[in-house]
Amino acid sequence: MADASGDANDIEKLYEYGERLNEAKDKSQNVDDYKNIIASATSTSIKARQLAAQLIPRFFKFFPGLSGTAVDAHLDLCEAEELGIRVQAIRGLPLFCKDTPEHISKIVDILAQLLIAEENVERDAVHKALLSLLRQDVKASLTALFKHIESVDEPIADDNRERTLIFIRDKVFPIKSELLKPQEQMERHITDLIKKSLQDVTGAEFKMFMDFLKGLSIFGDKAPTERVQELIEIIEGQADLDAQFDVSDGDHIDRLISCLYMALPFFLRGASSSKFLNYLNKNIIPVFDQLPEERKVDLLKNLAESSPYSTPQDSRQILPSVVQLLKKYMPLRKTGEEMNFTYVECLLFTFHHLAHKAPNATNSLCGYKIVTGQPSDRLGEDFSEFYKDFTERKPKSRMPQQVCVRAITFWQLHSHFIQNHLHLLEIRELTYPGKKRSKLWRHQLMQLGHLKVFLTEGEVVHGAADKVEGGVDVVVEGDFGKEC
Template sequence: MASVDRLYALYNVIADAKDKAGEHDKEFAEILTGVKGGTGERRLTSQFIARFFQYFPPHQEQALNALLDLCEDDEMAIRKQAIKDLPTICRGHTELVPKVADILAQLLQMEDQAELAVVQSSLVSILKTDAKGTLTGLFYQIEHSEDELVRERCIRFLHTKVRSLGSQVFSADVENLILTEAKKVLQAASSEDEFTLVMGILRELKTCQTVKGYQQLVDLVAEQVDLTRTLEPSDLESVHRLTSCFKQALPYFSSQVRSTLFVEYMWREVVPALDHLEAAVPDGPSNASLILDLLKIIAELVPHAGNLEDIGGKVVAIFDKLLEVMPLPPEGDAATEALEGGVSLEFSRVECLLFTFHQLAKHNPEFLAEDADRLKDFRIRLQYFARVSQAYQKRLREALTNKTGEELKTEENKIKLIALKTTANINILIKDLFHQPPSYKASIALSWKPASAAGKAMTNGAEKRHTPITFDSNIQKSQKGERQIYAPPRDKYSQRAGQYSGGNFRGRGRGRGRGFAYGSNRGGGIFRSGFRGRRGNFRPY
């Protein structure tokens, strides 16, 4: 076992030999014994292995194993040194990159942030040396590791680096490799986080930022959901999985990438099951907005659908759901008392359902136009809802007037801004439906989707007021002095509106997430049973 002084002497012999360094086989073999020495010896051994690795092919396997021992050392400084040195041995030896990437991927389990940063830096280094080889090692861990933390951190690392390194590292061939491997990961993913992160990686690829790429991403989601499978409403885990998958597809639908199959699935499996889901969903943060999430998804899917089957049946189904949340007004004095005292109305659901109905009914205008009784009943409900909505809007405007930009960023005011947008959207759609015959020309931006100037109009309290809607077909503008001001309704406006819940699947693992057993190494180290297959022959990639 070489001492520090002996290691320096051996280093000088090999370094002085220059081009003939490979002739000093015995000296390099003696350097390798330093891995069993003290702190100084071990650190020098790591540095000298990296320095002379290329000159001694017969000792490369032994040298790599020595570095692996040092990567599991009890001393953090030595571990960090060995991790830094791993990429050096890959220069000129790209055949080692998949193996080294596999090792570094396992080291992403580090809890110390400084040490974790060294691992990530080394991964970036070998990515720049050989991107395909590095990805082979990373995806091996993503697909086969039993450690959830390793899988998650590998995916997060890729997600970050695909975005930051761009075409500098990720060429078209490399992106195709990522797409191929990511498809395998998605097929096995049983965690919402894993699925979302992998889709996030694909979203960053230039290959996927085209109409053809968008269609590929939509197809991947369709495969994950399996649009031929029957949905079991009592299986809430499956329903949560469905919502998570559909959300990943929503950004890619357009006039060129149609949502037709997704819409058909929602009407076949989800819309008929909404009442059952309403009863089955228990109280809790991950389930509270499940129904609203589904209604939002439906609203976003419908505008991009192509030719739908049985459009009349779909209009009837969504109209019936809409009537459930748009009640008839109370009669007589009770109507005034209800408005002045506040009423409970579900504005968020009404926005989703009314928008969906508006989008579908324009393809079946006779549904309202040719049924006078239905239209009359519907307009009574619309008028009542509009009056309550306008009263609520007034109170929201008063609460937001003269707020500064910083004040509008508070969670409470963000909710009020979304609520204001929700009620404004509802009134726009109602006004359109009050035309004779009902019109379907109005266009709105759904309240939960990001808007660049969400709160600017309210800074000076100058938002445009909507004309009150009355049942009389000859709508007259009311004078300000004649408008009755109602107390704000105690609505059921969801505080989660405007954003989908990030509910998890029940358990992130794939049924194999037991992780590595905590094993002992020299002196009782911190690592989980070491690296798989790190001894002997390299794992074939």
């Protein structure tokens, strides 16, 4: 009974302190009342401490001289054993900043540390408090929040970093249009914060940040090329293209391939692929055989998809390396070696696009004479051996006609490739038979229009593509019981 009576007495006194402060015209004169409220944070009464958690932030602004003492007492309440007291104290934290915004950074820092709370109701209170402060001052709040996702070493800090990332991903990013105002200024600010936070992130975290950044209006579809290039530079930094390459570093290889894939849409929008291509040419292609088998195809696919966006200068530099890989994986017929069709498709696609950008480089590399009118065409020199070596590299197998046609359709995946490299299969004739051929075949070739096929002897055959039932119908004729 004595304890109950004491609790009731503590609560009654708190109400008295609160009423006098409410009624006072100059509240700063009632310093003792506020000190008594602060002291109640250590009361043995649970209800008294819950009431103190409401009153301390309510009158905080009137007593700047007691600000440190008041905040410390309130933080003790945030760490109380009783869940009800903790939740009440957390809900009161944004009130410290309502009329004294200079405290926002400190309170956000405190709330970010409380994100590791295990109880759902407590964590929900932290989320609501943080969102309240973000809406009050988004710039200061974001700055304080992002400090918790920088590189950390201690396990508890690492847990806090993870919870902060989850909060930003699930609560902040979805309402970016509401929070980031004025738009351009705040989008730039959060971009700078994200850049500073990328020193030590996982692949999933980096993708999350990049997905967010490319959704900002400053990097949208109408953004100038220099803005798109800024995103590429972020990706280049994550790929660590300035580092010495170590073929045994699997993490760097995975990161490089993932970043190159992530960069592809930005190459399409005009950003430079030079740094990636030059790094691949200098460090990766020379040791391609030593790469993990499961990553080789991914690398070649990404290289192929990057090739249409290369500059003439980059194309000229990387072409020799691509040709050497082609010769390795598209062996001479007489060797009897098996061909890796996936590797070859990627490399031929890459070769075509690079050669298109630097046509006068092909003569000295593989004997293809493309006249540009420049001295670098080297038309007076004999590269016939290179041409013979290159054109004799083709699939070797004995297949029935139906299977062979399917194999040839493999080479038809890109219309540009068909028009320029179909000769590698030594196709002698193209005909247009009409209805009996498969719709799939017609569909694959319907966009070709006018076919220009270079036969192995160098003869050029022109054929106007007939329209047959909505598509071009092309059939390869020949003795498919022989090598094809």
